Amino acid sequence: MIASKRKELCVVETYTHYSREEWRDFYYSGERVSREIDNLDELVSLNDRLTQEDVQDIYRPLLHYIDLLYMLAHHAAKQKGAFFDRDTSKAPFVIGISGSVAVGKSTVARVLRELLDYTYPDQKVEMMTTDGFLYPNEELRRRGLMSRKGFPESYDMVALLEFMREIKLGETTVSYPEYSHSIYDIVPGQMNTIEQPDILIVEGINTFQLPQNQQIYVSDFFDFAIYVDAEPLNIKKWYIKRFLMHLTDAKDDPTSYFYEMAHWTPEEIENYGNEIWYTINMTNLVQHIEPTKDRADLIIHKGEGHVIDQISVRKY
Numbered sequence: 001m002i003a004s005k006r007k008e009l010c011v012v013e014t015y016t017h018y019s020r021e022e023w024r025d026f027y028y029s030g031e032r033v034s035r036e037i038d039n040l041d042e043l044v045s046l047n048d049r050l051t052q053e054d055v056q057d058i059y060r061p062l063l064h065y066i067d068l069l070y071m072l073a074h075h076a077a078k079q080k081g082a083f084f085d086r087d088t089s090k091a092p093f094v095i096g097i098s099g100s101v102a103v104g105k106s107t108v109a110r111v112l113r114e115l116l117d118y119t120y121p122d123q124k125v126e127m128m129t130t131d132g133f134l135y136p137n138e139e140l141r142r143r144g145l146m147s148r149k150g151f152p153e154s155y156d157m158v159a160l161l162e163f164m165r166e167i168k169l170g171e172t173t174v175s176y177p178e179y180s181h182s183i184y185d186i187v188p189g190q191m192n193t194i195e196q197p198d199i200l201i202v203e204g205i206n207t208f209q210l211p212q213n214q215q216i217y218v219s220d221f222f223d224f225a226i227y228v229d230a231e232p233l234n235i236k237k238w239y240i241k242r243f244l245m246h247l248t249d250a251k252d253d254p255t256s257y258f259y260e261m262a263h264w265t266p267e268e269i270e271n272y273g274n275e276i277w278y279t280i281n282m283t284n285l286v287q288h289i290e291p292t293k294d295r296a297d298l299i300i301h302k303g304e305g306h307v308i309d310q311i312s313v314r315k316y
C-alpha cells in the first residue's frame with residue numbers, strides 16, 4: 001500500500017500546463033496593478049521584441065501573478081520582521097530567470113523589467129546577469145577551462161552566493177563585475193552596482209544550480225523562479241543567428257573578439273558556430289541546465305520564431 005502510494009507520488013506532475021489561450025484568461029483583480037496594467041499596450045512600441053499579443057496573452061496575466069506573489073512576500077517579510085523585531089523592509093523581491101544559452105533569458109528579463117517599471121512607477125526595478133561571475137578568460141585558461149565557459153566550474157559561484165546574500169540582506173550598495181559578449185571576457189576594472197532595488201531580476205544559465213561544495217542554491221534567494229524553455233533545435237537556430245549578428249557587428253571593429261572570425265569563409269563560420277553550439281552550449285544545456293528546470297515556479301515555453309506557446313506553473 002505504502003509502496004504503491006509512493007509510486008503514485010512519483011508520477012504526479014509537478015506543473016499544471018496552460019496553453020497560450022488558457023493562460024490569457026487568467027486575471028487577478030488586484031487593486032495595485034489592474035488600472036496601470038491596462039495601459040501596458042503603450043509599451044509595445046518601446047520594445048521590439050514585445051508584440052501586442054504577447055502583452056495581452058502572456059505578460060498581463062504574468063504581471064498579475066507576480067503582483068500577487070510580491071504582495072504576499074511583502075506581507076510575510078513584514079510579519080517576520082515584527083516577530084523578530086528586525087527591519088526586513090530593505091530586502092528586495094528577487095525574480096530569477098534560467099534556461100539555455102541563447103534561449104532568450106535576457107530578452108524576457110528586459111521585457112519584464114520594463115513592464116514592472118511601468119506598472120510600479122514608485123518602485124525601483126533592476127536587472128542583472130550572472131555572466132559577471134564567470135572567471136576572466138585569463139583565469140579560465142590557467143584552469144584549462146576555455147572550452148568550458150558557462151559550465152558550473154567556469155563561474156566563481158562562491159562570489160555569486162555572497163552577492164545574493166548581500167542583496168537579500170538589503171545592503172545599500174552591492175557590486176559585481178561586468179561581462180562583455182563583444183570582448184568575450186570580463187571587462188577589466190569595470191564594476192556594476194545595485195543600490196537597494198525593490199525588485200531585482202537575476203538572469204543566467206546557472207541560477208538554479210547547486211554550487212560545488214556548497215549547501216545552498218542560488219535559487220534559494222529567489223522569490224519567484226522562471227525557466228525559459230525551448231526545443232534545442234530551435235535554440236540552436238537562435239544561437240547561430242545571434243553568432244552571425246555578432247560577426248556582422250564586428251567586421252570593422254578590431255577590438256571585438258569576433259573580428260578575425262568575421263573575415264573567415266562562410267563555410268568556416270558555419271562549422272565553427274555548429275561546433276561551439278554542440279560541444280559547449282548544448283552539452284551544458286543537457287548536462288547542467290535542463291536538469292535544474294524543475295526548480296522553477298513557472299516555465300515559459302517558446303516554439304518556432306520565439307512564440308510563447310505554453311506556460312507551466314508549479315502546483316505546490
Ligand SMILES: Nc1ncnc2c1ncn2[C@@H]1O[C@H](COP(=O)(O)OP(=O)(O)OP(=O)(O)O)[C@@H](O)[C@H]1O
Pocket residue numbers: 049099100101102103104105106107108205238239241242305306
Ligand atoms: N521574443 C523574441 N523575438 C525575437 N528574437 C528574440 C526574442 N527573444 C530573444 N530573441 C533573440 O534570440 C537571441 C538570444 O536571446 P538572448 O540574448 O536574450 O538570450 P540569452 O538566453 O540571454 O542568452 P545568453 O545566456 O547567451 O546571454 C538574441 O539574438 C535575441 O535577439
Ligand SMILES: CC(C)(CO)[C@@H](O)C(=O)NCCC(=O)O
Pocket residue numbers: 101131149150205276280281
Ligand atoms: C557567457 C555565456 C556562458 C552565457 O551567457 C555564453 O553566452 C557563452 O559565451 N558560452 C560559451 C560558448 C560560446 O561561445 O557560445
